[in-house]
Amino acid sequence: MPALTAAQIAGICGGVLEGDSSRVISGANTLEEAGPSDLAFIANRKAIEKASSSRAGCLIVPEEFSREGTLIRVSEPRAAFARALAAIYEKPRPAGSIHPTATIAGSAQIGANCVIGAGCHIGERVVIGDGSTLYANVAIYDDVRIGARAILHSGCVIGADGFGFVLSGDHYEKFPQVGTVEIGDDAEIGANSCIDRGALGATRIGDGTKIDNLVHVAHNCSIGKHVVIAAQTGFSGSVTVGDYAVIGGQVGVGEKARIDAKAVVGGQAGILVSQHVHAGEPVWGTPARPLKQHLRNLAELAKFGKLRNEVREIKKKMESGN
Amino acid sequence: MPALTAAQIAGICGGVLEGDSSRVISGANTLEEAGPSDLAFIANRKAIEKASSSRAGCLIVPEEFSREGTLIRVSEPRAAFARALAAIYEKPRPAGSIHPTATIAGSAQIGANCVIGAGCHIGERVVIGDGSTLYANVAIYDDVRIGARAILHSGCVIGADGFGFVLSGDHYEKFPQVGTVEIGDDAEIGANSCIDRGALGATRIGDGTKIDNLVHVAHNCSIGKHVVIAAQTGFSGSVTVGDYAVIGGQVGVGEKARIDAKAVVGGQAGILVSQHVHAGEPVWGTPARPLKQHLRNLAELAKFGKLRNEVREIKKKMESGN
Amino acid sequence: MPALTAAQIAGICGGVLEGDSSRVISGANTLEEAGPSDLAFIANRKAIEKASSSRAGCLIVPEEFSREGTLIRVSEPRAAFARALAAIYEKPRPAGSIHPTATIAGSAQIGANCVIGAGCHIGERVVIGDGSTLYANVAIYDDVRIGARAILHSGCVIGADGFGFVLSGDHYEKFPQVGTVEIGDDAEIGANSCIDRGALGATRIGDGTKIDNLVHVAHNCSIGKHVVIAAQTGFSGSVTVGDYAVIGGQVGVGEKARIDAKAVVGGQAGILVSQHVHAGEPVWGTPARPLKQHLRNLAELAKFGKLRNEVREIKKKMESGN
Numbered sequence: 001m002p003a004l005t006a007a008q009i010a011g012i013c014g015g016v017l018e019g020d021s022s023r024v025i026s027g028a029n030t031l032e033e034a035g036p037s038d039l040a041f042i043a044n045r046k047a048i049e050k051a052s053s054s055r056a057g058c059l060i061v062p063e064e065f066s067r068e069g070t071l072i073r074v075s076e077p078r079a080a081f082a083r084a085l086a087a088i089y090e091k092p093r094p095a096g097s098i099h100p101t102a103t104i105a106g107s108a109q110i111g112a113n114c115v116i117g118a119g120c121h122i123g124e125r126v127v128i129g130d131g132s133t134l135y136a137n138v139a140i141y142d143d144v145r146i147g148a149r150a151i152l153h154s155g156c157v158i159g160a161d162g163f164g165f166v167l168s169g170d171h172y173e174k175f176p177q178v179g180t181v182e183i184g185d186d187a188e189i190g191a192n193s194c195i196d197r198g199a200l201g202a203t204r205i206g207d208g209t210k211i212d213n214l215v216h217v218a219h220n221c222s223i224g225k226h227v228v229i230a231a232q233t234g235f236s237g238s239v240t241v242g243d244y245a246v247i248g249g250q251v252g253v254g255e256k257a258r259i260d261a262k263a264v265v266g267g268q269a270g271i272l273v274s275q276h277v278h279a280g281e282p283v284w285g286t287p288a289r290p291l292k293q294h295l296r297n298l299a300e301l302a303k304f305g306k307l308r309n310e311v312r313e314i315k316k317k318m319e320s321g322n
Numbered sequence: 323m324p325a326l327t328a329a330q331i332a333g334i335c336g337g338v339l340e341g342d343s344s345r346v347i348s349g350a351n352t353l354e355e356a357g358p359s360d361l362a363f364i365a366n367r368k369a370i371e372k373a374s375s376s377r378a379g380c381l382i383v384p385e386e387f388s389r390e391g392t393l394i395r396v397s398e399p400r401a402a403f404a405r406a407l408a409a410i411y412e413k414p415r416p417a418g419s420i421h422p423t424a425t426i427a428g429s430a431q432i433g434a435n436c437v438i439g440a441g442c443h444i445g446e447r448v449v450i451g452d453g454s455t456l457y458a459n460v461a462i463y464d465d466v467r468i469g470a471r472a473i474l475h476s477g478c479v480i481g482a483d484g485f486g487f488v489l490s491g492d493h494y495e496k497f498p499q500v501g502t503v504e505i506g507d508d509a510e511i512g513a514n515s516c517i518d519r520g521a522l523g524a525t526r527i528g529d530g531t532k533i534d535n536l537v538h539v540a541h542n543c544s545i546g547k548h549v550v551i552a553a554q555t556g557f558s559g560s561v562t563v564g565d566y567a568v569i570g571g572q573v574g575v576g577e578k579a580r581i582d583a584k585a586v587v588g589g590q591a592g593i594l595v596s597q598h599v600h601a602g603e604p605v606w607g608t609p610a611r612p613l614k615q616h617l618r619n620l621a622e623l624a625k626f627g628k629l630r631n632e633v634r635e636i637k638k639k640m641e642s643g644n
Numbered sequence: 645m646p647a648l649t650a651a652q653i654a655g656i657c658g659g660v661l662e663g664d665s666s667r668v669i670s671g672a673n674t675l676e677e678a679g680p681s682d683l684a685f686i687a688n689r690k691a692i693e694k695a696s697s698s699r700a701g702c703l704i705v706p707e708e709f710s711r712e713g714t715l716i717r718v719s720e721p722r723a724a725f726a727r728a729l730a731a732i733y734e735k736p737r738p739a740g741s742i743h744p745t746a747t748i749a750g751s752a753q754i755g756a757n758c759v760i761g762a763g764c765h766i767g768e769r770v771v772i773g774d775g776s777t778l779y780a781n782v783a784i785y786d787d788v789r790i791g792a793r794a795i796l797h798s799g800c801v802i803g804a805d806g807f808g809f810v811l812s813g814d815h816y817e818k819f820p821q822v823g824t825v826e827i828g829d830d831a832e833i834g835a836n837s838c839i840d841r842g843a844l845g846a847t848r849i850g851d852g853t854k855i856d857n858l859v860h861v862a863h864n865c866s867i868g869k870h871v872v873i874a875a876q877t878g879f880s881g882s883v884t885v886g887d888y889a890v891i892g893g894q895v896g897v898g899e900k901a902r903i904d905a906k907a908v909v910g911g912q913a914g915i916l917v918s919q920h921v922h923a924g925e926p927v928w929g930t931p932a933r934p935l936k937q938h939l940r941n942l943a944e945l946a947k948f949g950k951l952r953n954e955v956r957e958i959k960k961k962m963e964s965g966n
Contacts, residue, residue: 028822028844029844029845030844030845033844033845076810076812078810078819079810079811079812082810082817082818082819082820083817085819085820085822085844086818086820089820089822099747101423101745101747103421103423103440103441103458117765118747118765119441119459119747119763119765119781119783121439121440121441121458121459121476135783135804136747136765137441137459137477137763137765137781137783137799139441139457139458139459139476139477139513141457141476151805153801153805154765154785154801154804155459155477155514155781155783155799155801155836155838157475157476157477157513157514157535160457160475160476160512160513160535161473161475163512163532163534163535163552163553164404165532166398166400166401166404167401168398168401170548171508171530171548172530172532172548172550173401173404173405174404174408174510175400175404175407176404176407176408176411178350178407178411186815188818190804190807190838191783191801191804191838191840192477192514192536192799192801192836192838192858194512194513194514194536194553196513196535200350200351200352200355200407201351201352201355208815208816210807210809210816212860213801213804213807213838213840213860214514214536214836214838214858214860214878216534216535216536216553216554216571218553226814226815226816228809228816230807230880231807231838231860231862231878231880232554232860232876232878232896234536234553234554236552236553236571249860249878249880249896250572250878250894250896250914252554252571252572252589252590267880267896267898267914268896268914268930270572270589270590285930286590286607287620296627297624297626298931300623300626300627301623301626301941301944301945302941303626303630304626304941304944304945304947304948304951305940305944307626307629307630307633307951308944308947308951310633310637311633311951311955311958314633314636314637314640314958315954315958317640318640318958318961318962423745425743425745425762425763425780441763441781443761443762443763443780443781443798459763459781459799461763461780461781461798461799461835463779463798477781477799477836479797479798479799479835479836479857482779482797482798482834482835482857483795483797483832485854485856485857485874485875487854487872488720488722488723488726489723490720490723492870493830493852493870494852494854494870494872495723495726495727496730496832497722497726497729498726498729498730498733500672500729500733514799514836514858516799516834516835516836516857516858516875518835518857522672522673522674522677522729523673523674523677536836536858538856538858538875538876538893540875554876556858556875556876556893556894558874558875558893558911572894574876574893574894574911574912576911592894592911592912608912608929609942618949619945619946619948622945622948622949622952623945623948625948625952629948629951629952629955632955632959636955636958636959636962639962640962
């Protein structure tokens with residue numbers, strides 16, 4: 001971990017320094033836990049109060065913020081802090097290395113400068129772009145293509161058979177899953193997530209898309225670019241998701257549903273078979289509906305008892321009145 | 323990939339050929355994407371329109387369908403297509419092979435013609451039937467029994483301890499999990515799914531049952547034959563599921579629940595502890611109820627605002643009327 | 645499997661023996677399936693009826709129970725049975741052993757008497773306490789600390805990067821995840837569960853906490869001691885859970901939510917971002933509410949149709965009456 005001066009950090013962040021430019025920063029932490037040699041940041045107005053009591057040696061702050069001490073003013077504090085963090089905790093990424101316990105088919109093509117962890121298995125004709133990282137125990141079936149600079153976390157499984165069966169008389173026969181998986185550049189796939197191969201054609205994950213742990217993507221889904229998918233969400237077959245969509249955790253998406261670019265889906269929502277989710281307002285609930293409508297329904301349910309009492313009252317009055 | 327003639331494919335499907343019996347077919351695809359050397363199929367009436375513009379070299383169609391070109395008439399197009407697909411994309415399944423990095427206990431019995439992938443671990447006294455396939459990184463604990471022709475996808479874990487603890491004073495003690503797991507013939511278990519061993523006795527998965535990715539089956543469940551279970555569903559302890567039941571994705575099933583043979587459970591449904599799910603009508607929602615009832619409840623919730631306005635109106639009238 | 649006499653088992657359980665003290669017991673089973681050489685137990689009054697027809701050679705029973713035959717009276721039958729079971733099925737735990745296919749970084753410290761299974765990967769500077777067990781194919785990233793006597797089931801992933809990204813212009817940049825994971829003594833982590841490292845600081849799992857299969861714990865969660873978490877539950881970032889809380893399966897917990905000590909959360913519940921769950925009454929539903937309130941809401945929904953009919957009736961009367 002290299003120690004940096006506040007001035008160096010300001011340079012890395014593209015921010016304007018105020019205070020002690022030679023202050024040495026060797027770590028980073030939250031406002032509450034940062035000490036005199038640590039960097040911290042203020043994400044928003046809510047955090048400004050906390051900042052007053054912070055012991056952090058240097059603060060990354062929004063442009064309009066003012067306070068005694070060493071500050072770096074930037075327009076996007078969170079992004080700037082992330083960049084500084086990467087510099088402060090920089091570990092020399094191991095140069096291209098393939099762990100001796102990884103098993104890689106002879107016909108697979110591994111790009112330059114890839115790191116392939118212990119116990120990974122890479123099938124026939126797999127192609128992996130330059131600079132990608134596979135942590136321990138990743139399994140990649142035959143014919144999968146993965147872009148450059150992708151990160152695959154431990155235990156994820158790419159290219160297993162899609163879940164397709166045909167009831168034939170008294171038993172199910174396997175619908176052959178002869179397609180593949182294509183994962184874009186700069187994608188990140190979480191631990192123990194599963195991306196199934198297409199039945200025919202490919203299951204696609206776009207460039208820059210980030211998938212959390214324990215996510216399931218079924219055969220022939222087409223997930224766009226720069227999509228964010230939180231943990232334990234599952235997509236049934238042939239779902240399409242547009243670029244920059246944001247999908248919460250534990251969401252379930254039915255077959256052939258369409259989620260538009262930039263749409264936002266709340267945690268645990270259930271999207272029905274062939275449902276079309278638009279951008280603009282987040283959706284929530286099962287079946288997923290615009291957030292306001294769902295909240296109104298929830299609120300109304302709570303008022304049901306009151307309404308029932310009112311009706312009872314009316315009936316009484318009518319009976320006594322007549 | 324062998325190229326086949328339309329006549330050969332008709333033979334494989336058990337269908338009636340019409341048109342150019344010597345047409346060479348070397349691939350298969352969807353109606354939209356198939357080209358002149360590809361097979362495609364029409365699953366149902368909805369697809370018939372698409373068929374008119376398909377460039378597919380040969381179509382598998384329902385018996386009543388008619389159109390110019392090379393057709394194969396069958397009673398079950400989807401099943402016939404699956405069979406043709408298997409023939410067209412036939413890869414010579416590797417003869418029985420055990421990857422050198424697999425670790426197999428000395429007391430385990432591996433049937434003839436099994437394929438055991440890289441990094442698989444097979445515990446003591448495990449028995450695996452003939453012709454089964456374990457993809458890379460499958461873990462099988464001691465004493466598990468797996469039938470013939472089973473397929474276990476990467477990362478699935480069979481026979482881990484059931485989740486049983488007894489609060490004893492100020493801490494939990496482990497309830498020993500001394501049972502096992504029995505998986506039938508022709509079963510398929512998805513990537514990263516977990517089937518726990520019984521506490522006493524066995525957790526059972528019947529012949530021909532198909533389980534998708536990331537499914538959890540707790541100790542002492544008894545899942546019947548030819549059951550289909552979609553991704554991310556979880557079964558608590560001692561659940562029973564009858565033959566030919568169909569369970570959607572992300573379903574949660576409480577302890578000791580009973581799901582009858584041929585019952586259908588919708589995605590994200592929640593089945594309560596000891597609840598009994600009957601066949602006949604699908605169930606949905608949490609707690610799971612017959613689909614019509616659940617849909618009615620959802621619809622009524624949406625009408626609540628209208629009802630409240632009506633009651634307000636009535637009150638006004640009564641007040642002004644008196 | 646050692647055979648024990650009823651007297652020996654009574655000693656192990658700390659119970660009072662009645663009947664044939666020299667009866668030989670070589671197994672254990674449920675009341676229904678136990679035979680003359682098996683131990684069984686009665687957990688509660690409901691089970692007493694079944695006991696009358698049980699063929700078990702010896703029964704562990706609540707103190708007030710009476711019946712012919714060989715009995716062991718104890719105050720906590722389930723805990724006593726668990727202890728007896730451990731003795732009857734005792735397998736000599738392998739002395740400290742590291743499977744030759746495990747890959748362990750040179751800087752990792754593995755305690756005495758640990759069992760490290762096949763295909764496990766243990767990263768740099770990891771510390772594991774004495775007597776811990778890692779089943780096959782566990783992956784532990786750099787810098788994780790695990791206590792003594794912990795059990796990690798196959799496929800679990802400890803210390804993968806937390807899911808943190810910053811939208812920077814047209815793409816997401818990774819928020820560096822430079823924290824770690826600390827797991828306490830006597831913790832058990834289920835198969836294919838994922839505990840992510842902190843962004844800054846640690847993700848913590850307390851002593852004695854038991855986590856089922858396929859659970860997701862995001863960065864910077866702080867899970868207390870002796871917490872029980874059922875399968876497929878997911879915690880977003882920075883959630884805190886107090887000691888002795890009990891969390892059902894498939895629960896989703898939003899960022900920064902607080903679950904108090906001894907709180908109980910029902911299966912599939914959804915806890916909102918920053919929601920505070922108190923002990924006392926279990927919570928259920930999404931958003932999670934006290935159980936009684938949630939049940940009342942569900943019940944009222946079912947009465948909606950009746951209420952609507954009443955209002956219709958009132959309107960009719962008013963129209964005809966006026």
